[in-house]
Amino acid sequence: MKLVQTLVVRDEADIVAAQIDYHLNAGVDFVIASDHDSRDGTTEILESYSKDGHLRRIPVSGEMRDGPWRTHMARLAATEHGADWVINTDADEFWMSRGGALKDVFAGVPKSHGIVFALSRHFVPRPDDGAFFAERMTVRVSSRVAINDPTSPYRPHLKAAHRADPGITISFGAHTASSSRWLAFHHWHPADVLHFPFRSLEQWENKGVRRARGDKPLGQYLTALRASEGGRSGDRYRALLVDDPTFERGRAHGSLVVDHRLRDALRAIRGDSTESGGASAFDAGVISESVAVRDADLVRLHRHLDAVNVRMAALEDRARRTRAR
Amino acid sequence: MMLVMTLVVDDTADALDAHLAFHLNAGVDFVIASDPRLDDDTKEILEAYSREGCLRVFPTRGAEDTSLLTDMARLAVSEHGADWVIPSTPREFWWPRGESLKDVLAVIPERYAIVQALLRTFAGQRREGQPIGEDWTVRSSLPAPGSGDATPQRLLRPVYRAGPDMIVDPEDWTLGGRRVPLRAWYPIEIFRVSQTPPGAQSDAAVDDLIASGELVVDTRLRDALRTLRDARTGGFALPTEGRSNLAFPVPNIVDDASYAVECAAVGEVDLVRLDRHLRDLEQRIAALEARIWPRVRRALRRLARRPS
Numbered sequence: 001m002k003l004v005q006t007l008v009v010r011d012e013a014d015i016v017a018a019q020i021d022y023h024l025n026a027g028v029d030f031v032i033a034s035d036h037d038s039r040d041g042t043t044e045i046l047e048s049y050s051k052d053g054h055l056r057r058i059p060v061s062g063e064m065r066d067g068p069w070r071t072h073m074a075r076l077a078a079t080e081h082g083a084d085w086v087i088n089t090d091a092d093e094f095w096m097s098r099g100g101a102l103k104d105v106f107a108g109v110p111k112s113h114g115i116v117f118a119l120s121r122h123f124v125p126r127p128d129d130g131a132f133f134a135e136r137m138t139v140r141v142s143s144r145v146a147i148n149d150p151t152s153p154y155r156p157h158l159k160a161a162h163r164a165d166p167g168i169t170i171s172f173g174a175h176t177a178s179s180s181r182w183l184a185f186h187h188w189h190p191a192d193v194l195h196f197p198f199r200s201l202e203q204w205e206n207k208g209v210r211r212a213r214g215d216k217p218l219g220q221y222l223t224a225l226r227a228s229e230g231g232r233s234g235d236r237y238r239a240l241l242v243d244d245p246t247f248e249r250g251r252a253h254g255s256l257v258v259d260h261r262l263r264d265a266l267r268a269i270r271g272d273s274t275e276s277g278g279a280s281a282f283d284a285g286v287i288s289e290s291v292a293v294r295d296a297d298l299v300r301l302h303r304h305l306d307a308v309n310v311r312m313a314a315l316e317d318r319a320r321r322t323r324a325r
Numbered sequence: 326m327m328l329v330m331t332l333v334v335d336d337t338a339d340a341l342d343a344h345l346a347f348h349l350n351a352g353v354d355f356v357i358a359s360d361p362r363l364d365d366d367t368k369e370i371l372e373a374y375s376r377e378g379c380l381r382v383f384p385t386r387g388a389e390d391t392s393l394l395t396d397m398a399r400l401a402v403s404e405h406g407a408d409w410v411i412p413s414t415p416r417e418f419w420w421p422r423g424e425s426l427k428d429v430l431a432v433i434p435e436r437y438a439i440v441q442a443l444l445r446t447f448a449g450q451r452r453e454g455q456p457i458g459e460d461w462t463v464r465s466s467l468p469a470p471g472s473g474d475a476t477p478q479r480l481l482r483p484v485y486r487a488g489p490d491m492i493v494d495p496e497d498w499t500l501g502g503r504r505v506p507l508r509a510w511y512p513i514e515i516f517r518v519s520q521t522p523p524g525a526q527s528d529a530a531v532d533d534l535i536a537s538g539e540l541v542v543d544t545r546l547r548d549a550l551r552t553l554r555d556a557r558t559g560g561f562a563l564p565t566e567g568r569s570n571l572a573f574p575v576p577n578i579v580d581d582a583s584y585a586v587e588c589a590a591v592g593e594v595d596l597v598r599l600d601r602h603l604r605d606l607e608q609r610i611a612a613l614e615a616r617i618w619p620r621v622r623r624a625l626r627r628l629a630r631r632p633s
Contacts, residue, residue: 124578143582145589148509151432154578222432232424239575246577255582295589299509302594305602307436309502312609319616 001103002029004083004164005095006073006174008066009046010036010210012091014203015133015196017045018266019091024054025269026095027102030081031055034069037062042091056081064214070170074177078164087161088174093120094194094262095161098286105190106161114163114182118191119289122154124242124256125198133199134263139247140194142257142285146296151219156293159193172216189290194262201237257285326431328353329401329487330411331383331394334360338367340518343457344415345374346553346561347546350569352425355405357397359383361390377563381405394493398485407487409440412495417482418516418546422576422584425569429512430484438504441481442513443591445543449518456559458550461518463531466541467590477593482515509594516546 005028009016020031033046035057049055056076060069070088077083085106087095095118097105109116123140141154148155160177162168168179177184198204208224211217227236242256250256267273330353334341345356358380360367374380383397394412401407409430411419419442423429433440449460467480483498483506485491492500499506534540549571553561562570576584 141578141582143585145582145585146509147581147585148588149512149581150434150437150507150510151512152581154581219432219434226428226431236424236575239577242578246579250579250582253579253583255579295594298596298599299594302508302599302602303505305599305606306499306502306505306508309602309606310505312606313501313503315613316609319613323616 001084001107002082003027003085003087003103003106004029004077004081005031006070006077006086006088006170007031007033007091008036008069009033009038009042009091011038011040011042011206013038013041013045014199016042016091018132018134019089019094020045020049020055021269022094022262022265023087023089025265026097028087030077030083032058032073032076032081034058034060034073036060036064036069064211064216066214066216067170067172070174071168074162074168074170075166078166078168083164085161085163086168087118088159088170088177089193090174092196092199093159094196094265095159095191096194096261096265097191098189098283102191109163109185109190112183113185114165114179115177115184116161116188116190117158117184117186118161118193119189119286119293120157120159120193120195121259121289123194123196123259123262124154125200125204125237125240126242126247128200132266133196134266137196137199138258138260138263139242139250139256140259141255142289143255143292144288146292146299148296148299149219151223153197153220156289156296158189158293161191187290187294189286192286194259196262198237198240201234204237204240205233326408326427327355327406328409328411328427328430329405329407330356330413331397331401331493332356332358332413332415333393334358334362334364334367334371335414335416338364338370338415339457341367341370341415343550343553343561344413344418345370345380346563347418347549347571348411348413348426349379349563350549350553350571351419351421351573352427352569353411354379354427355401355407356380357383357401357405359385359393359397361385379563394495395491398487398491398493399489402487402489402491410485410487410491410493412483412485412493416518418518419484420514420516420545421573422512422514424573424575426513433486433507433512436505437507438486439498439506440484440486440513441506441508441511442484442515443511443587444480444482444515444517447516447518447543447546448540456550456554458547458554461516461546461550462542462544463535463540464516464543466538467587477591480591481511481593484513509591510588511591516543518546 005023031054033055035043035046046055046057050057074086077086095102121140123137126136126139146156157175160174162177163182165179165181168177170177205224205228208221209228212221212225227233247256264273330348356379358371360371371380371382375382398410401410419426421429430440445464447461447464451460531540535542553570
């Protein structure tokens with residue numbers, strides 16, 4: 001089986017090499033990366049993997065077009081790189097299978113189905129003592145109820161992986177994939193996506209300001225932009241940081257848990273440890289978090305229906321006006 | 326971003342001064358107030374804020390004026406450039422879950438025309454000589470999920486994204502689905518203080534209710550009013566040179582995870598409601614189809630009869 005990873009990246013030099021190293025060690029055979037005008041050394045990092053034959057770098061520029069770029073790469077994986085399965089990633093996401101290697105998990109998917117969803121597990125920023133992010137960020141959110149705040153970086157969501165398909169379409173953020181060839185497995189999550197969205201004040205501010213001006217300015221990025229414009233980035237970032245007292249409160253409440261899996265996996269890759277990290281043991285939180293994703297999807301569906309309702313009301317109003325004439 | 330509060334002064338004046346000062350410090354830029362009772366005490370307070378340039382008195386047209394809220398909101402848009410409008414009474418204190426009300430509303434995605442605020446009811450027992458707000462420290466907790474006696478809308482209040490032709494209908498916030506509300510997350514809390522102190526409850530009874538979880542100790546509003554109160558005059562501080570005297574804490578992930586449990590308890594979104602919503606939409610589509618197809622058939626018949 002050939003497993004190909006797609007990656008959309010812009011100015012993520014602090015994490016991108018770890019992300020690629022991790023996935024190449026976790027069973028990924030080849031990486032296709034859309035490099036969006038990076039200026040912080042990310043391009044050079046990608047080029048080094050390209051020289052080694054592990055990666056194809058696609059330079060992209062201008063306005064962010066997340067869905068189309070992901071779709072293009074996923075189709076290339078099928079048409080030019082002989083992929084059997086494709087995982088769609090961001091630079092701050094690490095796919096970790098639950099039981100067995102990634103390839104084993106995908107090999108177990110019934111032939112009739114070709115789209116599966118991994119559960120995102122969000123890690124929180126911890127005080128920056130200069131250590132590498134994976135050494136510091138070993139606490140993640142484990143909310144038993146969905147946080148449905150449209151401006152929160154911690155809303156429950158899924159990420160799509162799929163069998164190769166030259167006609168596949170990937171959505172913004174790769175939360176869904178649609179294919180005329182493959183059925184989707186909706187309620188089974190064979191892997192976690194360990195997600196490290198905010199890692200330092202500088203990275204949070206740069207990412208937020210840039211993305212707020214992108215193709216889908218999410219509330220979390222608008223918050224960063226407003227803080228930056230108001231000279232309040234430091235204060236605002238401190239509210240995101242989980243210091244030790246906050247962590248203890250969250251652990252007592254059950255909304256924060258310790259998770260060393262990525263730290264251990266990266267240590268093992270570097271040869272610093274014999275612990276492999278890798279596949280996780282049974283994790284009780286996964287059940288409640290899966291339920292939270294389902295609840296969050298219900299809310300998304302209801303919000304979507306509200307938008308359809310507005311269009312419907314406009315049609316009714318037009319029909320009423322036509323009748324009145 | 327311009328945030329305007331429209332205020333209908335109800336039957337008590339005692340909270341009005343605290344109310345206005347609190348909201349002007351919480352991010353409200355301007356208040357349009359209507360006082361149907363024409364009370365001397367409230368008139369004096371309103372005039373004082375009007376002299377400060379942060380309030381305008383809207384001419385009253387009687388208690389039965391059904392378009393009052395809409396007219397005030399439209400004035401907020403046409404003459405004060407409002408982007409958002411909060412309709413309030415002096416008993417409702419709107420508490421942002423963020424740096425300010427403005428800060429919270431500024432990042433709401435464009436597609437939402439209504440943000441809903443979660444109602445918290447405070448039951449105070451003001452003692453003789455006690456400054457206003459000192460007794461607002463105990464509030465009711467949310468009803469348990471599925472307790473059935475509270476529809477979600479009873480626990481929520483709307484804030485409207487402003488528009489020149491906006492309509493404020495207290496019975497139908499979305500105007501029959503013409504405006505999209507942000508569901509299942511309430512970035513503002515409303516502290517509604519009780520109109521008549523429940524003097525019947527002894528301290529021991531309140532303690533019992535706190536122990537049973539029916540009441541919750543919450544000192545946020547009292548503390549904010551203490552910050553604003555001038556001990557010498559008893560008045561409240563207004564923002565100085567646009568800077569608020571209040572610092573609202575930005576919730577962290579642990580706060581948000583706890584609050585998510587309360588938002589879920591409101592029960593605004595579930596499969597039953599989704600199903601009802603979908604069926605309603607289906608019926609409306611069917612009604613439209615029933616009107617459209619006969620017209621299309623008639624038009625086709627006319628075309629067919631036309632000589633080529």
